[in-house]
Amino acid sequence: MFRLLAAFIGLFLACSPAFAKDAGAERGLDAILAAGVLKVGSTGDYRPFTFKDPASGAFSGFDIDLAQNLADALGVKLEIVPTSWPTLAADFEAGKFDVAMGGVSVTLDRQKRGLFSIPYMREGKTPIARCGDKGKFDTLAGIDKPDVTVIANPGGTNEKFDRAHLKQARIVVFPDNTKIFDEVAAGHADLMITDASETRFQEKLHRGVLCAVHPDKPFDFAEKAYWLQSDIGLKGFVDQWLHQSIETGAYQKVYDKWFE
Template identity: 60%
Template sequence: MRILSCLAALLLTLASVQAQESSRLDEIVKRGTLRVGLTGDYLPFSSFDKATSTFRGFDVDMAEALGKALGVKIEYVHTAWPQLTRDFEADNFDIAMGGISITLDRQKKGFFSTPIMREGKTPIARCSDADKYQTLAEIDKPSTRVIVNPGGTNERFAKANIRSAEIKTYNDNVTIFEEIAKGDADLMMTDASETRYQQKLHPGVLCAVHPDKPFDFAEKAYWLQRDPALKAFVDQWLHMAFEDGSYRKIYAAWFE
């Protein structure tokens, strides 16, 4: 009987402790801000204007919509692809947005939201050369100069699939496409959504190569600190945005 009483008391204590523990979602609502990590160098997802210290892009608009749904303000945290994981592990932000690809390495460290986009890696090249780079075999030749931005899935994809072609690392993801346009590199393999956007920015100069049939499978989502309540809220918000047309409206403004 005494053992049962002790066990009951222990269970009540544990229940009380659990009740007092707040989720990250609770903390976000209480402090009134959602910290959003963005690289700011990956249009149409996010771009950072140094002159005004402001962000713009598809995922900036999505972040503002999420903040409105939560009833909080958005605090943008500037990060970079090479340090994204370190900043995430350091808890510098609650959620990473801005064209984040789902990877198993990232999944080990946090949660991913419902995917917001399905795509994969595909080339973008000068329009005059686009027919030369239809397959990885056609790309992977000693005469080809492949350019990559460091620290993300583009660099990993190139290094995993290129053996003979030159791989040139270029640190500025904002001006990297100008390197192709002016002939200092032949192509870049990046997400199909980005190739479509850059093609729109460089009409007749840069062409996306079969963006509807990328080389691999990938999905983009929002990378969340490991809190079930926060993930549940973001997933429900996305579900409602897909169904009520608000996601489509933001998407059309940047991708169409």
């Protein structure tokens, strides 16, 4: 009877989705070390966190530098795996990469699919608009009007925020996140709502044209972290590496390069 029960429990666990995913997972700390390669998924369209050069295909950015630091700490090579915001979750679940890096926000939906490192940046959604219109869009009530056009990149937390909070404003989804702020600057949209860090960066790139609206007091609370495959060993290593990077100043050095 005991053997039959044990066999039944074993069969149940083996057939359950959660167990099957862990048992069949090819990407984890041991696998990374054995293969000698850390695969990092990144969208390449979210400056200054990640950017893919359209000519060379090379990636650069804040999180790309940190990805290289992580690979160095592991003693393995870094391989950047291109992905996109609309396909990020599917690519993650397909095991195309070990970790997603590039301004990825912590969400409960993503938490269901994997693990997050300790957070490395506090965030929140805030508007960016042409400087002359900055005062019009400091509240959601001021934005949510029928004559206001809000632009968003597809599939990420920006579009989700807009659709959850704006019921009257016109929401336009623009497919190229590398050129989306030029659309606001050109007057094709009134504003974009995105992470405060990105509004600060884009304000510098479009100095005198685009202005971040209260980036120190965003509409909501969010954090950025690294999205990891469900391997506790990998999470433990990344957490400790990130903690030491912050405490030793290595993180700040990379931060100053891209944000100051």
